[in-house]
Amino acid sequence: MAANCLMNTYKPLPLSFVRGLGARLWDEDNREYLDAIAGVAVTNVGHCHPRIVEVIREQAGLLLHTSNHYQIAWQQRLAHRLTQLSGMEQAFFNNSGAEANETALKLARLHGWSKGIRQPLVVVMDNAFHGRTLGTMSASDNGTVRLGYQPLPGEFIRVAFGDIAALEAAGRAHGERIVAVLMEPIQGESGVLLPPADYLNNVRALCTRRGWLMMLDEIQTGMGRTGRWFAYQHHGVLPDVMTLAKGLANGLPIGACLARGAAARLFTPGSHGSTFGGNPLACRVAFTVLEIIEQEGVCEKAAEQGAHLLSGLTEALAGHPDVVEVRGQGLMIGIELSRAIPDLTRVAARDFGLLINVTRGQTIRLVPPLIIDRHEVQMIVEGVAGVLGKQSVYRSARPIIRSAPVGETAAPVWQ
Known part of the structure; x- marks a missing residue:
C-alpha cells in the first residue's frame, strides 16, 4: 500500500x-x-479559522513565491509586528523551528567571532530539545534522537535546567569561551518542566554580566501558549535572541529567529539565507494569526x-x-x-x-x-x-x- x-x-x-x-x-x-x-x-x-482560510485562498491567487532577492512586503510587516510584541529589533524567517534554532546557533558563533573567540561554547540544558538537524540535535539531550548520528557538530556545555549555580560554575570552568546560553523557558518535549520562578531573571543577570547571549527557544511556549505572547514575559526579562515556529502560522511551515542589540547586527548579506523562508503566503498567514490572537x-x-x-x-x-x-x-x-x-x-x-x-x-x-x-x-x-x-x-x-x-x-x- x-x-x-x-x-x-x-x-x-x-x-x-x-x-x-x-x-x-x-x-x-x-x-x-x-x-x-x-x-x-x-x-x-484552532482548525480552519475562517480568517485564515480566507487569507490562504486570497494569497494563493495572488503570489506564493518570488525570492529574497526582492523585498517581500508581508515579510516586512510580520517582522515589524513581531518586534513590537517581543521587544526584539530584527527578524530572520525560515521554515521550521529547527532552522530557527540553527539560525540562533549561527548568531552565537558570530558573536564569539566578533569577540575574538575562535572556539566558542554554547551552554545548553539537560533534557533540552531544540530540533532534529545535526546542529540542533547536538544542542539537545535525548539519547534516542541522537543515536547513530555521532559525532555531532558544535561544542556545547550541558548543565542542569533550573540550577543557576550550575550555570555559574560552567562560567568559571570555561572562562571566556562561553558565548551564549540556549534554553527553553519551559521544557516541552521533556515533559513540561518548569524552572524555579526566579531562574530566567537570574540567567538574564548572569548573561548580562558575562557578555553571553541569552537565547530562548520559544518554539513551543510562544504565540500565547502560556498565557502571554512569549513565556519570558511572565518574568519581565528580555532575551538577546528568541526563536519561534509551531503556532506562528497555525499550521503553515514558518520559523523565525528574532534578535536585539548587537546580536541583531551580526548577519551581513550572504552570511545566512533561506530559499523559501519568509515567503508571502506563510508571512501573511502568520501576520493574520497575530491579529487573531490580539483581537480575540x-x-x-x-x-x-x-x-x-x-x-x-x-x-x-x-x-x-x-x-x-x-x-x-x-x-x-x-x-x-x-x-x-x-x-x-x-x-x-x-x-x-x-x-x-x-x-x-x-x-x-x-x-x-x-x-x-x-x-x-x-x-x-x-x-x-x-x-x-x-x-x-x-x-x-x-x-x-x-x-x-x-x-x-x-x-x-x-x-
Missing part, C-alpha cells in the same frame, strides 16, 4: 483525519475527536482556560497511584506518571475521542488549541481521567467520541 513508500521515521496510529474545525477533528468515518495536542502546539487558534484575546483565554484545566486535572487525578505530578502554565500541561503505561494515546483516541500525546515515555502532554472553552476543558479532564482509569472521579465520564452527519460540526468560539 502507499504508506509503505514512506521512510520509517514515525509510528502513527491507524487514524487519519479529513477535516477539522476549532478544537475538533473528524476521521475518515466521520467520527469526531477533541484535539488536545493541536498538532503539538501548532494550531493555536487569545492569550487571556489561554491563561483562563489553562488555570481551569490545571485545577480540574489536579482534582480529578488526586491520589491516583500512577500520577506523580500535574504541572504547567497556560495551556501547556504535563501529567507525569510513575511508569510508562502502554497505548495511552491509542486508548484515548479509540475510547474517549481524545487526542493526547505522551512524551519521554511517561508524561502526558496537553497542548490544545488556545480557543477551547470551559466545556472542552471539562471534556479533556474527563477523558484523561477515563484513560487513566479514574472514571469514578466523574460519574458522568463517558466516551466523547461520536459520529456526526457530514456538514454538522461543533461550534468553535469564533462563531
Whole structure:
C-alpha cells in the first residue's frame, strides 16, 4: 500500500483525519475527536479559522513565491509586528523551528567571532530539545534522537535546567569561551518542566554580566501558549535572541529567529539565507494569526482556560497511584506518571475521542488549541481521567467520541 513508500521515521496510529474545525477533528468515518495536542502546539487558534482560510485562498491567487532577492512586503510587516510584541529589533524567517534554532546557533558563533573567540561554547540544558538537524540535535539531550548520528557538530556545555549555580560554575570552568546560553523557558518535549520562578531573571543577570547571549527557544511556549505572547514575559526579562515556529502560522511551515542589540547586527548579506523562508503566503498567514490572537484575546483565554484545566486535572487525578505530578502554565500541561503505561494515546483516541500525546515515555502532554472553552476543558479532564482509569472521579465520564452527519460540526468560539 502507499504508506509503505514512506521512510520509517514515525509510528502513527491507524487514524487519519479529513477535516477539522476549532478544537475538533473528524476521521475518515466521520467520527469526531477533541484535539488536545493541536498538532503539538501548532494550531493555536484552532482548525480552519475562517480568517485564515480566507487569507490562504486570497494569497494563493495572488503570489506564493518570488525570492529574497526582492523585498517581500508581508515579510516586512510580520517582522515589524513581531518586534513590537517581543521587544526584539530584527527578524530572520525560515521554515521550521529547527532552522530557527540553527539560525540562533549561527548568531552565537558570530558573536564569539566578533569577540575574538575562535572556539566558542554554547551552554545548553539537560533534557533540552531544540530540533532534529545535526546542529540542533547536538544542542539537545535525548539519547534516542541522537543515536547513530555521532559525532555531532558544535561544542556545547550541558548543565542542569533550573540550577543557576550550575550555570555559574560552567562560567568559571570555561572562562571566556562561553558565548551564549540556549534554553527553553519551559521544557516541552521533556515533559513540561518548569524552572524555579526566579531562574530566567537570574540567567538574564548572569548573561548580562558575562557578555553571553541569552537565547530562548520559544518554539513551543510562544504565540500565547502560556498565557502571554512569549513565556519570558511572565518574568519581565528580555532575551538577546528568541526563536519561534509551531503556532506562528497555525499550521503553515514558518520559523523565525528574532534578535536585539548587537546580536541583531551580526548577519551581513550572504552570511545566512533561506530559499523559501519568509515567503508571502506563510508571512501573511502568520501576520493574520497575530491579529487573531490580539483581537480575540487569545492569550487571556489561554491563561483562563489553562488555570481551569490545571485545577480540574489536579482534582480529578488526586491520589491516583500512577500520577506523580500535574504541572504547567497556560495551556501547556504535563501529567507525569510513575511508569510508562502502554497505548495511552491509542486508548484515548479509540475510547474517549481524545487526542493526547505522551512524551519521554511517561508524561502526558496537553497542548490544545488556545480557543477551547470551559466545556472542552471539562471534556479533556474527563477523558484523561477515563484513560487513566479514574472514571469514578466523574460519574458522568463517558466516551466523547461520536459520529456526526457530514456538514454538522461543533461550534468553535469564533462563531
